[in-house]
Amino acid sequence: MKHFTQFENKSLADRLIEKALAYKNNPRIDISKGLGKRVGCIFLNPSLRTRASTQIAAMNLGMEAIVMNMDKEGWALEMKEGAIMNKGTVEHIKDAAAVLGTYFDVLAVRAFPSLVDKKEDTEDYIFNQFIKYSGIPVVSLESAIRHPLQSLADMVTIQEHMLSGVKPKVVLTWAPHIKAIPHAVANSFAEWAVGCDYDLTITHPEGYELDEKFTKGATIEYDQNKALVGADFVYVKNWSAFNDYGKIHTTDPDWMLRESHFKNASGAKVMHCLPVRRNVELSDEVLDGQRSLVQKQAENRIYAAQAVLSMIIE
Amino acid sequence: MKHFTQFENKSLADRLIEKALAYKNNPRIDISKGLGKRVGCIFLNPSLRTRASTQIAAMNLGMEAIVMNMDKEGWALEMKEGAIMNKGTVEHIKDAAAVLGTYFDVLAVRAFPSLVDKKEDTEDYIFNQFIKYSGIPVVSLESAIRHPLQSLADMVTIQEHMLSGVKPKVVLTWAPHIKAIPHAVANSFAEWAVGCDYDLTITHPEGYELDEKFTKGATIEYDQNKALVGADFVYVKNWSAFNDYGKIHTTDPDWMLRESHFKNASGAKVMHCLPVRRNVELSDEVLDGQRSLVQKQAENRIYAAQAVLSMIIE
Amino acid sequence: MKHFTQFENKSLADRLIEKALAYKNNPRIDISKGLGKRVGCIFLNPSLRTRASTQIAAMNLGMEAIVMNMDKEGWALEMKEGAIMNKGTVEHIKDAAAVLGTYFDVLAVRAFPSLVDKKEDTEDYIFNQFIKYSGIPVVSLESAIRHPLQSLADMVTIQEHMLSGVKPKVVLTWAPHIKAIPHAVANSFAEWAVGCDYDLTITHPEGYELDEKFTKGATIEYDQNKALVGADFVYVKNWSAFNDYGKIHTTDPDWMLRESHFKNASGAKVMHCLPVRRNVELSDEVLDGQRSLVQKQAENRIYAAQAVLSMIIE
The missing domain is CATH 3.40.50.1370 (Aspartate/ornithine carbamoyltransferase)
Incomplete structure (x- = not known):
């Protein structure tokens, strides 16, 4: 290397x-x-x-x-x-x-x-x-x-928490934010998750499509609720628009994950690269609850x- | 610990x-x-x-x-x-x-x-x-x-310079300053000096009373000249008002220690945590003279x- | 020392x-x-x-x-x-x-x-x-x-690249810049080059005379082309006026060294302390060419x- x-x-x-x-x-x-x-x-x-x-x-x-x-x-x-x-x-x-x-x-x-x-x-x-x-x-x-060091740490974290022998369902979900945020973490996560042969679904509002170079092999699903069904790991991240470059199209708070989003993914773990805008990107109840792996990612x-x-x- | x-x-x-x-x-x-x-x-x-x-x-x-x-x-x-x-x-x-x-x-x-x-x-x-x-x-x-590390260094410095077997008279005196300064150094010094069983007098203009939590066991004396009589160690520090929180009530230059203040404390050593505003908090003649322990405090x-x-x- | x-x-x-x-x-x-x-x-x-x-x-x-x-x-x-x-x-x-x-x-x-x-x-x-x-x-x-550490590194670099037994001709030439720049590098280089017994010529527009304290023993030549004839090492540096202290008298781009300046110094090596304003102080062609010792100076x-x-x- x-x-x-x-x-x-x-x-x-x-x-x-x-x-x-x-x-x-x-x-x-x-x-x-x-x-x-x-x-x-x-x-x-x-x-x-x-x-x-x-x-x-x-x-x-x-x-x-x-x-x-x-x-x-x-x-x-x-x-x-x-x-x-x-x-x-x-x-x-x-x-x-x-x-x-x-x-x-x-x-x-x-x-x-x-x-x-x-x-x-x-x-x-x-x-x-x-x-x-x-x-x-x-x-x-x-x-x-x-952001490949982040993604490597994320893959280490998934490996530590996945059931052995079962391909996990991994969901990368867009989250609201007040500023225009780079695509690096989302791009890399998609690249590594697909590359490591996980079942990756990416969900975001229309207009937030990532560069296709990084999302090949992933399923794109605009309905967040549908995307989350049966998820084992949910990676939360904001990014600005890629096509309409650097723009913010929405800050719709419904996209912020709360416990109520996990009805159909009760065992899902939640990941974020930090720093996280609490109660904008992710709710306190999720970040401070049992699902959260964010500290383990940081340690890794x-x-x-x-x-x-x-x-x-x- | x-x-x-x-x-x-x-x-x-x-x-x-x-x-x-x-x-x-x-x-x-x-x-x-x-x-x-x-x-x-x-x-x-x-x-x-x-x-x-x-x-x-x-x-x-x-x-x-x-x-x-x-x-x-x-x-x-x-x-x-x-x-x-x-x-x-x-x-x-x-x-x-x-x-x-x-x-x-x-x-x-x-x-x-x-x-x-x-x-x-x-x-x-x-x-x-x-x-x-x-x-x-x-x-x-x-x-x-x-600021407990400062106070510990101060106690080390006093120990190095006190006569063994005699409880020293320690005076903490307020000094003028042009900005509103925190209480941390003064609070801690009072807490440690009383805790180490020294005879502590605190002197300041009226309105500059520190939080009583830290001054228990010390004598409060509003007349700086009286306070300095017989002092072995004089700790100089500005702080803003505590009761009228964060306010500057006076910058009276008479409170700035000069050699003439030591008529009744001829052997007194002078301490300050640094940084010091020269000729505002303390005069050059004191800082550059034999009384000054400020460099020893810093080293400690x-x-x-x-x-x-x-x-x-x- | x-x-x-x-x-x-x-x-x-x-x-x-x-x-x-x-x-x-x-x-x-x-x-x-x-x-x-x-x-x-x-x-x-x-x-x-x-x-x-x-x-x-x-x-x-x-x-x-x-x-x-x-x-x-x-x-x-x-x-x-x-x-x-x-x-x-x-x-x-x-x-x-x-x-x-x-x-x-x-x-x-x-x-x-x-x-x-x-x-x-x-x-x-x-x-x-x-x-x-x-x-x-x-x-x-x-x-x-x-800037004596720079000059020592410069002397090391000259020693590495000079022919042994031959006193090199060293030229310190002023170069244009958009800001008022200190004299430290030029002063020191002159001091060390003369001190190390090199044949030093300093060239600059009139009005850019350095403090004579540093240029004793060097030849001053206002015509850059004449100064460069037969040069082995050409040290490029901007400085502001010393007599009319800190002023910029000219930014004449003719003083910026290009390959065409080396007609009468075909083997000359070029030095600069970095950071260098490319295409203002020195042209890309010189900096990226075989004459440049700037990276070796930095390493030294x-x-x-x-x-x-x-x-x-x-």
Whole structure:
């Protein structure tokens, strides 16, 4: 594995999940593996879980992690080839990424989409500039279109809670939100759930269709109640429109999951990547109840990152 | 000791002071004690001494410290139970604290008061939400109403400079300031000085009475000159009004200590927690003279934090 | 070596260059040398390379580095002696630096000039306050008038690429920029290049004369084309006017180096400290071509810092 940016194949996903579970069982079993190796964690956007879990994952492998909050401690990066840099940007990504490539063994990069320039976001332009110019392995800490460490942690969590030998019914449901939110978590979850061979249904109001590139193999069902019937795992997430790019079409509160939504899925577990807007995306009763796996997902972020870093430095 | 949030009893305080002095004498004597243990340092407000001294204390114990400046690198936390989160707050404390509880062995939290909502501040609501939801030991790096690590460092400093066998006269004096300042340092100092069985006098202009909860056992004297007679240690600190909550009643410069204030306390040592507004709270001549213990207090912050962390992870 | 703030003498420079090259060859050869020692990295201004390379250098020596972004995580420092601190500054440098002096074995400080108060900048007032009040060795991470770690890395880079036994012709050329930029990099480069006994020519438009204190021993040539004839190394850098302090007199794009400038210096290597404004200071064709040493300079920042820290803690 050179970079970690997306779901590659089931065999690799299975190995990563297995490795993550092994680390969860014994976090410091590979404490010497990363000795003398450095990961640079580059944040172009805020973070809580991702920053902390990646640092902890690195420490558990004996690696050194250095965090750089480019937006706060550094300066604006120029992303365009051939730009005449006589405006606000101070350094070109091709120079900054190349330097970081000489400073670290691995880069871990967070770069959100603009939700304005659909072409640039869809090409994952900014994230890919780091890959193009750093010359070293790059791990996605959430790019414009994917959040694969989250999805790996989600797959680990499902594996821990599914009945063995039975293909679970997994539902990804859109939820209301007050802001325009990226598609990355939803895209990646769909990509990994289908890739891991789960029975995936995606439900959302009309107009919220995700990029078909990520939803191949999933069932699309516009009626949330129908989608939830018999669900084993319900993944809750808001995203803005993809076709009418970055727009909010509705904030219909009926889409917010409450206990009453689970009449036909009484044993369903509920997942969310956090941070969650309580009583907007998901009700307190669900989040604080027995269905919720959100804390377990967050904890598994450590071991997902540890499995990925471990495989990257091999 | 589960949490470290306040003065508990003289026996525990004595053990902490003794431990801090032992670490000062040999900072790395317990370098293996914290191996594999992690402290998450959560700052909702700025810091210089507290951030650095806590990191150093952790390092001296072989622990890993991860600093999170929530206000700068993260997002606004929702503190209210049952909130419908459709405004500026991005994540509920109950979710964030619970995640941090799975990531760390100890949390160290700085959460200043609003100085607006007296009830919330007085209950130490925000700080206590971290205790309630993290599920792990929490160390106060200054809460709305207390700054116990500062006070422990102050007690260590007094112990280093007092005559053995003589109960020292300690004076806590209000000082002018241009901004409305929290009560935490003054509250804690009073709590610890009385708890450690020192002879404490508190002096301030009328209207600056502290919460009686913290001043029990101390003498209140409105005349600063009278209060200073025979003082061995004079602790200088501004605070805003408590009764007329968060208000500034006076900035009378006569309350600023100069050398001329020490006519009847010629051997008195002067203390301040820093940062200090020079020539507003305290004159240059006092701060730069022989009375000043402010640098020793700051240095002892390391060993106070080290003693607390050491006892917490036992 | 007590502090590292400037070029001292050729003998010391040679030893630092040699040491840096030895570390580049084997970064962790002194991994136990700094055990238990701490460097506090104080940033009053943003940084990418300097922050990361200093942390890495410390790690390579087994030292602990703690970064403090005073501008973001702390508060405004008062620099004036005797100030009555009733305005925006929260802590006096004499208190803050003294505390840092008790917390660390070495301080590394970045403090840019105002480009407004020429006297204060020229005296390197803020940086020197850290030396005056911390009481411990201080390493410059760029002060108002010098950037010696950059220059040391530059000398290492020249040494790696020069023909042995031949004194290279080194040209420092002014380049256009849209903002008023400090003189520190240009000053230091001149100081070190002359000090290391290179043949230095400085070229810039009239009005951009540097402080003569730094340019003694160099040839000043106002015609860029003439200056470049036969150059082996061309160091590109913008700076604002020194005499007409902090002013921008011209942004004449003819001063931006393109391939066509190298007709009479076909083998010249091009250097820049980064960040570089592409197609304003230097053209893409030069930066992306074979002449460019900018990435090698950036990499050598690690080993320059490592050599300095290593010698400081000896």
